Amino acid sequence: xxxxxxxxxxxxxxxxxxxxxxxxxxxxxxxxxxxxxxxxxxxxxxxxxxxxxxxxxxxxxxxxxxxxxxxxxxxxxxxxxxxxxxxxxxxxxxxxxxxxxxxxxxxxxxxxxxxxxxxxxxxxxxxxxxxxxxxxxxxxxxxxxxxxxxxxxxxxxxxxxxxxxxxxxxxxxxxxxxxxxxxxxxxxxxxxxxxxxxxxxxxxxxxxxxxxxxxxxxxxxxxxxxxxxxxxxxxxxxxxxxxxxxxxxxxxxxxxxxx
Amino acid sequence: xxxxxxxxxxxxxxxxxxxxxxxxxxxxxxxxxxxxxxxxxxxxxxxxxxxxxxxxxxxxxxxxxxxxxxxxxxxxxxxxxxxxxxxxxxxxxxxxxxxxxxxxxxxxxxxxxxxxxxxxxxxxxxxxxxxxxxxxxxxxxxxxxxxxxxxxxxxxxxxxxxxxxxxxxxxxxxxxxxxxxxxxxxxxxxxxxxxxxxxxxxxxxxxxxxxxxxxxxxxxxxxxxxxxxxxxxxxxxxxxxxxxxxxxxxxxxxxxxxxxxxxxxxxxxxxxxxxxxxxxxxxxxxxxxxxxxxxxxxxxxxxxxxxxxxxxxxxxxxxxxxxxxxxxxxxxxxxxxxxxxxxxxxxxxxxxxxxxxxxxxxxxxxxxxxxxxxxxxxxx
Numbered sequence: 001x002x003x004x005x006x007x008x009x010x011x012x013x014x015x016x017x018x019x020x021x022x023x024x025x026x027x028x029x030x031x032x033x034x035x036x037x038x039x040x041x042x043x044x045x046x047x048x049x050x051x052x053x054x055x056x057x058x059x060x061x062x063x064x065x066x067x068x069x070x071x072x073x074x075x076x077x078x079x080x081x082x083x084x085x086x087x088x089x090x091x092x093x094x095x096x097x098x099x100x101x102x103x104x105x106x107x108x109x110x111x112x113x114x115x116x117x118x119x120x121x122x123x124x125x126x127x128x129x130x131x132x133x134x135x136x137x138x139x140x141x142x143x144x145x146x147x148x149x150x151x152x153x154x155x156x157x158x159x160x161x162x163x164x165x166x167x168x169x170x171x172x173x174x175x176x177x178x179x180x181x182x183x184x185x186x187x188x189x190x191x192x193x194x195x196x197x198x199x200x201x202x203x204x205x206x207x208x209x210x211x212x213x214x215x216x217x218x219x220x221x222x223x224x225x226x227x228x229x230x231x232x233x234x235x236x237x238x239x240x241x242x243x244x245x246x247x248x249x250x251x252x253x254x255x256x257x258x259x
Numbered sequence: 260x261x262x263x264x265x266x267x268x269x270x271x272x273x274x275x276x277x278x279x280x281x282x283x284x285x286x287x288x289x290x291x292x293x294x295x296x297x298x299x300x301x302x303x304x305x306x307x308x309x310x311x312x313x314x315x316x317x318x319x320x321x322x323x324x325x326x327x328x329x330x331x332x333x334x335x336x337x338x339x340x341x342x343x344x345x346x347x348x349x350x351x352x353x354x355x356x357x358x359x360x361x362x363x364x365x366x367x368x369x370x371x372x373x374x375x376x377x378x379x380x381x382x383x384x385x386x387x388x389x390x391x392x393x394x395x396x397x398x399x400x401x402x403x404x405x406x407x408x409x410x411x412x413x414x415x416x417x418x419x420x421x422x423x424x425x426x427x428x429x430x431x432x433x434x435x436x437x438x439x440x441x442x443x444x445x446x447x448x449x450x451x452x453x454x455x456x457x458x459x460x461x462x463x464x465x466x467x468x469x470x471x472x473x474x475x476x477x478x479x480x481x482x483x484x485x486x487x488x489x490x491x492x493x494x495x496x497x498x499x500x501x502x503x504x505x506x507x508x509x510x511x512x513x514x515x516x517x518x519x520x521x522x523x524x525x526x527x528x529x530x531x532x533x534x535x536x537x538x539x540x541x542x543x544x545x546x547x548x549x550x551x552x553x554x555x556x557x558x559x560x561x562x563x564x565x566x567x568x569x570x571x572x573x574x575x576x577x578x579x580x581x582x583x584x585x586x587x588x589x590x591x592x593x594x595x596x597x598x599x600x601x602x603x604x605x606x607x608x609x610x611x612x613x614x615x616x617x618x619x620x621x622x623x624x625x626x627x628x629x630x631x632x633x634x635x636x637x638x639x
Contacts, residue, residue, distance in 0.1 A: 034270070068263075069263050069266065069267065072263060072264075072267060073270070073271075076267060186271050186274065186275055187267065187268075188303075188305045188318065189268055189304070189305045189309060189318040189319075189320050190305055190318050192264050192267050192268050192271070193319060193320075195264075195267075196264060
């Protein structure tokens with residue numbers, strides 16, 4: 001089977017993130033770019049499916065020049081090839097434009113399955129997988145904690161507020177995965193060196209036949225009107241237990257409208 | 260300074276150290292237990308085979324790649340880092356560099372996979388810096404080497420997965436009266452080999468260190484590593500390389516001290532503000548960065564020279580001397596920044612403080628490094 005995994009370069013999860021004053025967009029230079037953590041689970045899932053069923057894994061990303069390293073990292077886990085959509089006109093694209101770009105990059109390549117991480121650690125919208133599925137007219141199974149493929153039937157457990165639903169779909173389909181699904185492997189040194197030799201296709205928006213007016217910051221449906229630094233954390237309240245600790249905590253939580 | 264592949268590799272080892280090593284190593288350290296489960300995973304990642312070619316089960320990297328891995332591990336914990344350093348640089352490297360094809364085929368694949376650790380028996384209770392003072396002997400007898408003597412402070416020599424010890428023993432006397440030393444492989448479990456109990460050490464408490472006794476230990480003549488009588492020259496070249504690896508380990512520890520101190524200085528409140536806003540603390544942190552950065556450049560340069568095939572002896576000694584010195588300084592400063600908490604074993608900096616001192620001693624004391632540097636400068 002042929003599987004595409006869409007990945008994103010995000011600022012290091014643990015770094016202090018800043019917005020740029022002039023464009024109100026994320027200052028990506030202020031922190032190291034890393035592979036979005038949830039995308040590692042997506043790559044792992046694709047590798048496991050291919051190890052069980054045969055086939056190939058292609059990593060797809062959209063991002064600036066330096067996202068190439070993230071693409072390499074994902075390939076070094078064991079994937080076979082990469083597609084990098086690299087175009088300055090794409091900077092500032094919102095989810096709608098991003099999904100249009102990814103859909104164009106994915107279509108016509110006969111992927112049986114397209115896997116995403118369920119969210120990126122920077123934007124945290126979780127909408128791209130659904131939007132891409134919609135644009136490609138494919139079945140979507142989002143927030144999967146378990147995925148099985150049998151022939152052309154995909155079965156998945158979709159996490160819900162009350163537990164999980166078991167869903168099935170016919171391939172080709174789009175899946176997004178949550179971190180419960182597996183334990184991503186570390187790329188070995190051999191894998192990293194091998195990734196250097198794997199083919200990576202670099203495409204612009206024009207190559208994909210996209211009208212420049214529908215992508216980039218100018219086409220975004222939403223804009224950041226204003227932002228402010230997070231206020232410093234206020235000092236906590238210390239409740240000493242003199243026999244009525246429980247009541248005091250409950251009172252505090254009630255006053256703060258937590259309960 | 261690193262190319263894309265090395266940056267990805269560095270990131271990988273960093274995540275491994277943070278996600279796999281950091282959560283459990285404190286408990287191993289306290290209990291003085293060897294972290295088998297971590298070592299096994301390091302093996303799966305190919306860390307033990309980094310500088311060796313794939314034909315022997317290696318990862319096809321080089322010595323610098325190994326140094327990057329050691330630095331990243333030491334940033335979180337030195338016991339794990341020294342286990343890797345000793346296994347590769349002292350355990351497997353002599354066999355790779357000087358061993359016969361048969362020896363390489365027999366031992367390297369399991370050493371590269373981390374399933375077997377090798378140890379290097381050089382130091383003796385009465386012969387450390389002065390390795391010429393070696394008293395352990397090996398004599399030929401009926402097609403065997405018969406080894407008698409003892410070795411001290413031998414890393415990785417008593418784990419459940421230790422497979423061999425390369426022992427340096429006196430095998431003759433040169434015409435000028437100096438001792439002729441040879442390196443001989445002694446498989447673990449050989450009759451007459453006694454592995455002493457674990458040392459009670461100040462630091463590196465999750466690493467494995469033992470005293471070894473050899474009482475008429477017999478191994479076949481073909482267990483000789485390299486040329487007979489060339490043991491001294493062989494281990495000197497192994498130690499030259501090893502200094503770069505120890506330097507990487509020291510840089511990792513110095514960086515780890517800085518990482519922990521920044522975190523602490525940015526969150527610990529005193530007199531109504533975070534302590535990092537005090538210049539007394541901020542300047543300490545700046546100085547820690549200057550030292551770490553400089554020491555890293557020194558070992559990067561020594562490693563680059565070595566890989567280019569240039570003379571690197573002096574640069575390796577400079578890197579080892581300087582980085583171990585600043586590791587001790589950074590550990591002291593980090594502990595000071597942490598105040599009372601820095602003296603509590605649950606804080607990583609306390610471990611780093613305990614682990615730092617040995618860096619000025621192991622694989623050539625700071626005094627030996629100065630001696631080497633001075634000699635290389637032409638000071639007689």
